[in-house]
Amino acid sequence: MADRDLIHSYLSELARRLPAEAVEELADGLEETFQHQLRRGNSPTEAARVAIAEFGRPAQVTAAFAHQSSGRRTAIALLATAPMFACLWATTLITAHAWNWQIAPGAAVAFGATLLTVAATLGIVARSNNPKTARLTGPASITLILLDLGILATLATAAPAVTWAMALAVPASLLRVVLAGRNLPRLFAR
Incomplete structure (x- = not known):
């Protein structure tokens, strides 16, 4: 046999x-x-x-x-759109003079460290040939949603005035929250 x-x-x-x-x-x-x-x-x-x-x-x-997994495809899509979000939010924070906002320095550092961790995780998933690694996209997506909601809440409470850049960054982040949220069931399906 x-x-x-x-x-x-x-x-x-x-x-x-x-x-x-x-x-x-x-x-x-x-x-x-x-x-x-x-x-x-x-x-x-x-x-x-x-x-x-x-x-x-x-x-x-x-x-x-691994290459056909929804987790990998989602990771690639989120990474591909990351430069646009970085430009939108950098412009928003600069034009709104975010350095004058009343935000605890530790919170800003934690936000940045978490964002870098999410980006690194998505990068690992996008490059991996292991389908089990794609499972990391679900928690990374949830964290990204929370980061988007966190920056939107910070903007609503700390920004003294609305700027033109906010008019672009806010709807973009809201759209990412909605799309990422709709994609979560697929990422956690087994």
Whole structure:
């Protein structure tokens, strides 16, 4: 039964890298490919080898799953829009003279450190070939929503006057909060 040992070893390797439901789907497809190879006249061992070869090395299969995950796609989208948000909020804070606002320095440092952590997390997800890493996008998205709401609340309570830059930054952040919030169920689905 070397054929079943080959397939079992292959699926065991994938099970260490992928969610169980993904491995179940792959197992069904692998079994179909194996049966097809048997019908073509291959020996059971050769049919198993050919079926596994058609599916690709575990690292390739894992990378393909990672690249198609909603977590990775979301991380890339959030990172791609980050420069626009950075420009909008930098302009807003500069034109509103934020350095004169009554904000505790520790709060500003915590905000910045949290924002950098979220950006680093999204960068890791975007570059990872591990589908399990994509799960970090959900908590990172929630944190980003909270950061957006935090800066909006700070703006509402500390800004002395509305500036033209605020008229752009506020709706952009509100839109990101809504879109990121709508995407959360997909990011936490298993």
